[in-house]
Amino acid sequence: MSRRDFVKGVGGLAVGLSLTRLGFRFIDFDAPGSAEEEVFRYYPYDSWEDLYRKKWTWDKVTWGTHLVDCYPGGCSFHVYTKDGIVWREEQSAVYPQIEDGVPDMNPRGCQKGACFSRVMYGAERLKYPLKRAGERGEGKWQRISWDQALTETADAMLDAVEDKGPETIIYEFGSGEGGTVNGPTPAWRLMRLIGGTTLDSNGLTSDYNVGLYQTFGKFNFVSSIDDWFHSDLLLIWHMNPLYTRIPSAHFIWEARYHGTEVVSIAPDYNASSMHADLFVPIEPGTDAALALAMCKIIVDEGWVNEGFVREQTDLSLLVDTFSGRFLRESDLEEGGREDQLYWLDENTKDLVKAPRGTLEIPDGIIPALGGSITVGTLGDRRGPAPTFRPAFDALREKLEEYTPEKVFQITGIRPKIIRELAEKVANAKAVHILQGWSICKYYHGDLMERSLALLLALTGNFGRKGTGMRGWNSAQLVQSGLLKTRPGLEGFLQFARKARKTEKRILEQDDTMTEEMVLIETERAEVRGETVAEGIPATPLMVPPAFYWYHHAGYKDVWDNPDWNDPEMKRSFHEYMDEAMERGWWDGLVRPGPDKTPQVYLGVAGSTLRRTRGGFKQLLKHTWPNYKLVVSCDLRMSTTAAFSDIVLPAAGFYEKVDFRFPTAHINFLTFTDKAVEPVGEAKPEWEIFALLARKLQDRAGDRGIGHYTDDGGRQYNLRDLYDIFTLHGAVKEKDGEKLADEMVKDTVRVGALPEKTDLKEVREKGIIRFTGLGADAVGVGMATDIRPGQTISPLKWHVERKVPYPTFARRIQFYIDHEWFLEAGEELPVHKPPPKMGGDFPLTMTSGHQRWSIHSINVVNETLLRTHRGHPLIIMNPNDAITRGIEDDEEVHVFNDFESFHIHSKLSSAARPGQVIVYHAWEPYQHRNWKSSDTVVPGMIKWLHLAGGYGHLNYWRWNWVQQQVDRAVRVEVEKMV
Ligand code: SF4
Numbered sequence: 001m002s003r004r005d006f007v008k009g010v011g012g013l014a015v016g017l018s019l020t021r022l023g024f025r026f027i028d029f030d031a032p033g034s035a036e037e038e039v040f041r042y043y044p045y046d047s048w049e050d051l052y053r054k055k056w057t058w059d060k061v062t063w064g065t066h067l068v069d070c071y072p073g074g075c076s077f078h079v080y081t082k083d084g085i086v087w088r089e090e091q092s093a094v095y096p097q098i099e100d101g102v103p104d105m106n107p108r109g110c111q112k113g114a115c116f117s118r119v120m121y122g123a124e125r126l127k128y129p130l131k132r133a134g135e136r137g138e139g140k141w142q143r144i145s146w147d148q149a150l151t152e153t154a155d156a157m158l159d160a161v162e163d164k165g166p167e168t169i170i171y172e173f174g175s176g177e178g179g180t181v182n183g184p185t186p187a188w189r190l191m192r193l194i195g196g197t198t199l200d201s202n203g204l205t206s207d208y209n210v211g212l213y214q215t216f217g218k219f220n221f222v223s224s225i226d227d228w229f230h231s232d233l234l235l236i237w238h239m240n241p242l243y244t245r246i247p248s249a250h251f252i253w254e255a256r257y258h259g260t261e262v263v264s265i266a267p268d269y270n271a272s273s274m275h276a277d278l279f280v281p282i283e284p285g286t287d288a289a290l291a292l293a294m295c296k297i298i299v300d301e302g303w304v305n306e307g308f309v310r311e312q313t314d315l316s317l318l319v320d321t322f323s324g325r326f327l328r329e330s331d332l333e334e335g336g337r338e339d340q341l342y343w344l345d346e347n348t349k350d351l352v353k354a355p356r357g358t359l360e361i362p363d364g365i366i367p368a369l370g371g372s373i374t375v376g377t378l379g380d381r382r383g384p385a386p387t388f389r390p391a392f393d394a395l396r397e398k399l400e401e402y403t404p405e406k407v408f409q410i411t412g413i414r415p416k417i418i419r420e421l422a423e424k425v426a427n428a429k430a431v432h433i434l435q436g437w438s439i440c441k442y443y444h445g446d447l448m449e450r451s452l453a454l455l456l457a458l459t460g461n462f463g464r465k466g467t468g469m470r471g472w473n474s475a476q477l478v479q480s481g482l483l484k485t486r487p488g489l490e491g492f493l494q495f496a497r498k499a500r501k502t503e504k505r506i507l508e509q510d511d512t513m514t515e516e517m518v519l520i521e522t523e524r525a526e527v528r529g530e531t532v533a534e535g536i537p538a539t540p541l542m543v544p545p546a547f548y549w550y551h552h553a554g555y556k557d558v559w560d561n562p563d564w565n566d567p568e569m570k571r572s573f574h575e576y577m578d579e580a581m582e583r584g585w586w587d588g589l590v591r592p593g594p595d596k597t598p599q600v601y602l603g604v605a606g607s608t609l610r611r612t613r614g615g616f617k618q619l620l621k622h623t624w625p626n627y628k629l630v631v632s633c634d635l636r637m638s639t640t641a642a643f644s645d646i647v648l649p650a651a652g653f654y655e656k657v658d659f660r661f662p663t664a665h666i667n668f669l670t671f672t673d674k675a676v677e678p679v680g681e682a683k684p685e686w687e688i689f690a691l692l693a694r695k696l697q698d699r700a701g702d703r704g705i706g707h708y709t710d711d712g713g714r715q716y717n718l719r720d721l722y723d724i725f726t727l728h729g730a731v732k733e734k735d736g737e738k739l740a741d742e743m744v745k746d747t748v749r750v751g752a753l754p755e756k757t758d759l760k761e762v763r764e765k766g767i768i769r770f771t772g773l774g775a776d777a778v779g780v781g782m783a784t785d786i787r788p789g790q791t792i793s794p795l796k797w798h799v800e801r802k803v804p805y806p807t808f809a810r811r812i813q814f815y816i817d818h819e820w821f822l823e824a825g826e827e828l829p830v831h832k833p834p835p836k837m838g839g840d841f842p843l844t845m846t847s848g849h850q851r852w853s854i855h856s857i858n859v860v861n862e863t864l865l866r867t868h869r870g871h872p873l874i875i876m877n878p879n880d881a882i883t884r885g886i887e888d889d890e891e892v893h894v895f896n897d898f899e900s901f902h903i904h905s906k907l908s909s910a911a912r913p914g915q916v917i918v919y920h921a922w923e924p925y926q927h928r929n930w931k932s933s934d935t936v937v938p939g940m941i942k943w944l945h946l947a948g949g950y951g952h953l954n955y956w957r958w959n960w961v962q963q964q965v966d967r968a969v970r971v972e973v974e975k976m977v
Contacts, residue, residue, distance in 0.1 A: 055087075055088075058081060060675070061078050061080055061081075064077040064116075064675065065077060065660045065670045065672045066112070067178045067183055067653045068653075069661075071665075072222075072225065072663045073178070073663075074660045074663065074670040075091065076092045076108065076670050079673070085121070085676060086654050086675055087117070091108060094106075094767060098226055099791050100789070102229045102230075102791060103250070103254045104226075105247075105666065108666075109247055111246070111867070112852070112854050112857070116654070118863040119635070119857060120652045122636070122862060122863075123862075124637050126680075127649055127681065129144050129649065131149070131152070131645065132646075136624065136630070136643045136645065137642055146691070150691055151695060151699065152646060153692060156629035158700055158703060159628060165711055166708065168197070168599040171187055172204060172545075174604075175205055175606070175854075179661070180661050180743065181481060181686060181736050181743065184604050185482055187604050189689070190692065191539065192536055192537065192539045194716060195714060196602075197592055199543065202958045203545045204545055204606065206440065206441050206963035206965065207437045207440070208472075208959075209471050210446045210945060211445060211446035211448060212471050213952070213960060214952075214953075215453045215812055215813055216453075216795075216807065216812060216813075217805050218516075218777075218781040219471035220779075222663065223468055223793055225248040225666065226791045227465060227791035227793050229260075229791070230791065231260050231428075231466035232259070233260065233424055233428035233430070234252055234255060234263070235265060235431065235432070235434065236272055236273075236434045238438045240436075240849075248665070252434070253275065256277070262276045263277065264276035264278070266279075266280075267282055267915055268875075269909075280413055281412065282413055284442075285834035287439070287452070288444065288447045288450075288451040289407045289410040289831035290413060291455045292399060292407070293402045294425060295455055296399040296400070298459065303458075308462075309392065310366070310369065311360075311802070314811040314813045315392035316390050317341045317343065317367075317390065317815070319391050324822045327342045329342075331375075332375070339356070340354075341353075341354050341809060342354060344371060344372075344373050345365050345366060345367070346366040347366055351373065357804065359803070370392070370393050374387045374388075375387075391814065391815040398830065404419060426459055430465060431466075432461075432466055433455075435452065439452075441966050442834055442967045443940060443942055444942070449469075450814065453812070454829055457812055462812070463794075463796050463799025473664045474661045475775075476747065476752045477669060478747045478752070480742040481731075481743070485727060487730035487738075488742070497534075499522065503522055514804055514806070515780060516780045516803075516806050517804075519776055524956050526538055526540060529588070538712075538714055539710070540589065540591065542958070543591045544589055549612075551590075551593070552622065553612075553622045554618050554621060554623075555618060558618070559573045560572055563839070564837045564938055564940055565835055568824065568825065570824075573943050585948025585949045586946075592711070593711060596711065598626060600627065600630075600631070601623075604633045604685065607632075607634075607638035607640040607856060608640050612939065613938070613939030613964040614934065614937050614938050614939035616924055616930070616932070616935050617898075620643070624643065629645050630645050631646045632648070633649075633688060635651075642925065649682040650683070650684070650685055651682045651684040652678065654672065656672075657674050657737045658671075658684075664770070664794075667786065668770065669747075669762065671766055671767070673763065674737075684736050686735075689725070690722070690725055691733050693721050693722045694721075694722040694733075697718050697721040697722045700719070744757055750774060752772035753768060753770060784796040808952055808953070818953060820947040821944065826944065834968035837937075837968070838938060838970045839897035840970065842972060843915070844971075845933070846967050847917065847966060848917070849920065850919035852865075852868050871926060872904065872933075874903045874905055874933070875910070875917040876911055877907075877908070877909060877911045877912060877914075880916070884974060887907075888905060888906065889905060889906065890975070891905075891976055892975060892976060894916075894971050894973050895972055896970055896972065898938045899935040900936060901927055901933060902929070903932075916973060918933040934966070937966045941962040942962075945961075
């Protein structure tokens with residue numbers, strides 16, 4: 001038996017069958033001279049017993065990890081190679097114990113990572129550049145050379161530059177590629193150099209904890225996963241770690257041996273709920289009401305940590321009882337500051353300026369949490385009663401609406417349980433809420449997150465071991481491939497000096513700004529057209545995708561539907577959008593503008609037709625017909641690749657030198673080595689986009705394209721594009737490994753890796769623990785020191801060193817007096833039910849990451865498909881199914897007023913009555929007519945997130961970005977006739 005026959009026998013053939021059944025018709029893998037023939041033509045084996053006997057032999061072992069956004073991921077693996085192919089992989093279990101008495105992280109790994117080599121060699125793998133030979137999506141392909149693929153791509157980009165402007169080249173990347181040398185970075189660099197539009201990846205994925213941002217001015221803070229072990233009470237709230245945090249979940253259960261109580265609050269009895277000490281089933285979308293009822297009990301019972309609230313939060317600041325606005329210095333003095341706010345001193349009963357440069361309360365002052373003060377000098381500007389009270393007083397009044405009895409009617413949770421929960425939170429020494437990204441995908445997810453944060457702030461549960469909430473952080477590794485134009489120390493200093501200059505200038509405007517605030521403002525400076533990287537044009541790093549969808553994907557009409565928005569909106573969606581534009585809140589970020597029809601789409605491992613909520617309908621109808629060229633660069637055939645004109649095959653995770661994007665959750669740099677050559681003609685992304693840079697330069701020369709400008713007046717010239725892209729020739733297309741070394745050394749330079757670390761050492765050890773936070777605003781958002789022998793608890797700088805938060809109020813901000821928030825009645829956290837998105841239908845569809853795939857990377861892989869029913873599922877409560885005559889595992893029709901799709905039923909009383917669950921990331925092509933559950937999601941965004949011009953409510957990369965919501969969409973399910 002040849003190796004080709006063996007692989008086909010145990011995998012290839014079965015994959016072929018399963019994909020045929022799924023309607024995968026693009027490539028004839030059995031054709032003579034096909035990809036498989038090419039890959040598997042050597043190394044004969046005599047029998048399957050031979051393979052079995054030799055299973056534990058190999059030619060070499062290398063380090064590996066999976067360059068995918070399996071956040072936090074970063075698991076170190078051993079990769080075993082034999083006869084030129086990756087034979088198998090296994091967890092390396094090399095993680096040291098960090099803190100005495102706290103378990104180590106071993107073994108890190110999940111079932112998807114443990115069989116990633118099956119994706120590498122699966123039928124879904126892309127191996128050659130392809131050009132469509134029929135209509136888009138028809139499934140007819142022609143194999144082409146790299147030169148042809150890159151020439152046609154470069155020509156289409158240059159056409160776009162000449163016809164409409166470089167901003168009409170749209171670049172998206174997604175969660176399918178989390179490399180840092182390769183992955184999304186090279187094309188991102190190229191877009192900056194040519195003036196293309198990179199859409200904000202948080203806005204695209206909706207993985208942005210907007211309520212945390214509203215409250216803390218950032219969401220870039222996380223505890224290390226071993227810090228969970230220090231909690232007394234772990235509230236698993238909007239997370240299902242046994243599905244989504246498989247390598248990390250053991251800390252939750254190990255904490256229980258340590259006396260920690262684990263509570264799961266979820267609508268469904270999910271895989272994690274069944275291991276909790278207490279399961280609290282809740283109506284979907286009502287979490288804010290539960291949290292606020294708990295807050296009310298804590299306030300009423302006098303369990304508030306007043307010291308924390310006075311010092312760390314804005315609840316001690318004075319607000320006008322009439323207008324609801326904070327009292328500002330500008331109200332009291334001509335020319336006074338807009339952002340100087342006030343306390344009422346309990347001792348003197350007088351006004352005191354709340355310091356802007358520290359959270360430290362001056363000696364002798366006690367900021368009041370009750371009472372009021374009338375200020376007589378405001379005259380008409382404050383209306384008839386210029387009386388001010390602490391925001392805490394307004395909160396106390398607001399909480400009156402959330403008695404446990406009323407909240408029982410909203411949430412379905414009995415008052416006794418609500419009281420018990422409040423008491424548990426108040427009594428625990430350290431409470432941590434494990435929330436994922438389901439919460440921010442609810443229409444009012446921001447209100448939920450603000451309410452949960454309020455619960456923890458009232459009880460002082462931030463900035464200490466075992467406390468806090470979970471956001472997102474990834475910045476410890478310096479992105480040399482994005483930032484530098486010259487190699488080595490010289491390039492680093494060139495970049496650093498330029499950045500320091502910008503920072504210095506920002507600090508001169510306000511010397512009370514913290515390092516974190518300065519770094520955030522430095523990023524915002526780029527949006528205004530100031531470059532911080534020498535030699536790189538000031539193309540916005542990213543822009544929010546909402547405006548692209550609104551103007552170019554038909555969402556204007558969808559978002560204007562009043563029935564799918566918050567019924568309490570005072571005006572229509574488009575009126576808010578118009579006002580936001582007129583007031584210049586998003587100046588420089590509406591890219592491409594309404595009159596600039598997108599011309600070229602480039603996607604790297606981000607399947608926009610699968611991921612964009614409602615996008616399969618909206619994008620294919622409104623956007624795709626206008627694209628002159630659609631290019632997908634990916635590891636595997638995604639739905640978007642299937643609808644592309646050109647497909648570029650990317651090297652797999654064991655076929656290139658790279659690091660998984662890091663996170664302080666794990667706090668290790670995780671290395672993956674090139675164990676084997678890429679399959680077929682696949683190439684690492686650095687090589688692909690260096691070649692494209694060269695091609696663009698050459699073709700621009702041929703066509704006589706010289707200087708050009710973009711819509712922001714920025715100047716570009718492609719004459720030296722390849723030279724600049726390759727750091728003046730130091731990191732050419734085949735030099736990804738050199739770039740990896742640059743990154744390690746630059747990271748040492750900013751103190752985030754131990755001194756003298758280089759790629760050689762990383763290659764020896766596989767993982768290296770970070771010693772610092774990195775050099776940008778995302779990293780510094782952690783606001784904590786990383787110490788040897790200690791787990792990581794974020795926000796300590798604020799709590800211990802009294803460093804202000806980067807919010808308008810310079811404190812944890814629960815009261816937002818932006819005029820739109822006042823108009824919405826959301827100046828404080830409140831509960832609002834999810835709007836009836838999709839129409840008035842009886843079932844509420846929720847979602848979450850599935851157990852069997854990281855996003856859609858593994859979703860059609862035969863090995864993983866064999867671990868479940870092998871097709872997309874909708875989970876229904878049996879009672880809901882019976883009333884509709886639906887049986888288990890039959891294909892059903894799901895519909896609402898937006899769209900419909902077909903899927904197989906799975907009956908389980910784990911789903912509450914009225915709820916249906918579709919775990920996400922199934923490929924559309926796994927469904928009849930290629931319509932998946934995302935097809936019925938209208939992809940609404942909350943109008944309030946268009947607000948701007950207020951302190952921290954201003955965009956910067958990954959922050960204050962609008963995102964589509966997809967939870968609690970209304971649907972009906974019917975039996976097929
Ligand atoms: Fe770890 Fe992600 Fe790999 Fe799974 S896929 S083993 S979570 S790195």
